[in-house]
Amino acid sequence: MTTTSTTWRPPTEFVDQCRELYGLTCPPMWGTPRRPELPTLGGKVAKVMERLGFTPMPWQRYVWDVALEIDPATGLFWHRTVGLSVPRQQGKTQGLLAVKVHRAAAWKRQRIIYAAQTRSMARERWEDEFWVTIEASRLARRFVIRKANGHEAIIHRATRSRIGITSNTEKAGHGPPLDLGIIDEAFAHEDDRLEQAFSPAMLTRPMAQLWWASAGGTEKSAFLNKKRKAGREMIEELWRTGEHPRAAYFEWFAPEDMPRDDPATWWATLPALGHTVTEDVIRAELETLDPAEFDRAYLNRTRKATPPPDPNVPRDRWPGLVDEHSRPGGNLALAVDVSQDRAWSSIGVACERDDGRVHLELVDRRAGTDWVVPALVRLSALWRPLVVAIASSGAPAGSLIDDLVTAGLTVPEDKERPHRGHLAVVRTNDFVEACGQMADAMNQGSAVHRDQADLTAAVSGARTRKVGDAWVLDRWNSLVDVAPFVAVTLARWALVNRGPHVLDDYDVMESVY
Incomplete structure (x- = not known):
């Protein structure tokens, strides 16, 4: 099947696995299955999240368990890259923070870099969300913050591992070796400059991982759209051949044939629904947002430019029929x-x-x-x-x-x-x-x-x-x-x-x- 096919649905065995292992009743449309025979560090990240003050949701535990599987032959992570495409307000930020904090606490002198739409937005989230969360948690005494511009770092006192930020420029990510790179809000990146900067810096780091994460974007979101297309093809190929690649991919998505105003669509697409999000909240967003923006934010669809009308086709009459x-x-x-x-x-x-x-x-x-x-x-x-x-x-x-x-x-x-x-x-x-x-x-x-x-x-x-x-x-x-x-x-x-x-x-x- 191709990634443009509207007939693709997650295999039954995958849906059953998500429910049986994690109680996850909202599996991703495209998702790497868990291989229980492989050890994983996902459980340790879940404990970190609890110490940060959050209760891990089923979808987060599933993603961590798969993304942090260990190859028994090498003792290294099986997946070198991880792609996560999930709607807004589903706990993505907290989940990524738990991954970063675990990395900083588990290994010595790790260099962890976070990137968002711009450097200023990365700085704002780094200081006002990441550090505020750590400072208010049971892990506060284990970290110290350095706020000097250009040298920002949340530092683990014992391991001396650092969580820093970078900008979305050609020079981003250059410098010392990189152990964990996080490209957040990938919809705002119009090219792959960050990936091209991060990847070479990871070559000598055996446990390195590159994560990208985002809700749906627009037709201009070249990096995200390329990654989603490749991720879908990879998952469909995995189920065809049974061969597991060295990348993990997770995408929650509502195809166009699922009505935006049907709660059944929300329950099939929003993995945090029933945990940190309610139907009333989503219904309020539906009533407030432009339909195309609702689709992008909560159904994870790509927002497309509204084409100019053809003067001969009275398409504005169509909704009224x-x-x-x-x-x-x-x-x-x-x-x-x-x-x-x-x-x-x-x-x-x-x-x-x-x-x-x-x-x-x-x-x-x-x-x-x-x-x-x-x-x-x-x-x-x-x-x-x-x-x-x-x-x-x-x-x-x-x-x-x-x-x-x-x-x-x-x-x-x-x-x-x-x-x-x-x-x-x-x-x-x-x-x-x-x-x-x-x-x-x-x-x-x-x-x-x-x-x-x-x-x-x-x-x-x-x-x-x-x-x-x-x-x-x-x-x-x-x-x-x-x-x-x-x-x-x-x-x-x-x-x-x-x-x-x-x-x-x-x-x-x-x-x-």
Whole structure:
């Protein structure tokens, strides 16, 4: 599976392990599994956190146990790097502090460096959070602080290990050997300069580790986005091959098909929920924050720039057409469309409701095209649609026409007297008409939908191109795969323009005889 797949879910055995070992009912979407046969220092970090005044949460104990596994053959850490992508307010800062304090107390003369968005922000967190926490804890007497600018250090009295800070510049991290580097708030780093500075300084340190941590970022978060992509691929490869890399990765994430306002989504994405965070707090954030910022902060999604609207697609009307209880039924039409690169195919349905409005729904969307013909044959037998629409041979889906005819969906010789379930091949002029009719339906409020993530994304990212004095949806230049929107547009056109011929010429006569 690829990292862009919306079908990836944590393996059942991993979910069971998290629950059985840690009582963790909110496992990461992508996470390195614990290998119980390997010793770990995670338990010692948990004790440090208790002495700092915090109760370790299940997700923190899981991350520490995995990240600090020891290779029995060498006595060194198995994982040289650790990536942690978790939503905001889940205890990330306290968890990282416990790792740093444990490192400072466990080994002599360790150099520990912390970096945040900027040096000033790292300094603020280092002094106002890290030191304040240590100073108020049972470990206060074991540490002393040095605040001189450029020489900041929280120093363990016995080991002389130091917790310092650095800036996000090309020169950051240069100097003496580095034992533990922490790159926090990775979403704010637009390149990998810190990693490039930290890594060489760790080469001679046998127990060195580099950690990066962050909630979701934006499209400009080049470092974070690269790391998340690589981490997802690494975990999926681990489950395919069973081979454990020398890096650990943990990411809590809500895919787009999980509604932001559903508490079930929160419980599946926020590992601190029920421990230090409540549903009421998250609900208040949902009501306060911009939806895109809520998604970034609490669902760990990448915030994307809002694209400028296409003047032909009234996408601002789309949210007002939502009816989550609407369902297809009765006389309906199906349609299929394929993305320009043929990577994805979509089947849409349209049917007229009792109130006269047309229900639009994305029936299925999957990778490739090989599943489409069997699916349409099965749906046709189950639902007995009035029409099955598909774009002509000049469009990506056109290559499926012959296979559909072979499978039994036929094109009528007289389109004015079609049979139920006939195949309607949509020509360019038909597509122009379908797109215009869909825009009118959205503006007039005569269409309804269930706010499906893939369909709504297709409407939001749709772009159009001119055809004479009119326009059609543009598969090439749309910002996303627009096939889900095209599919329901064609289905609506088929229902309204071809469906009546079936009902008038055949179904009524059959009822007489």
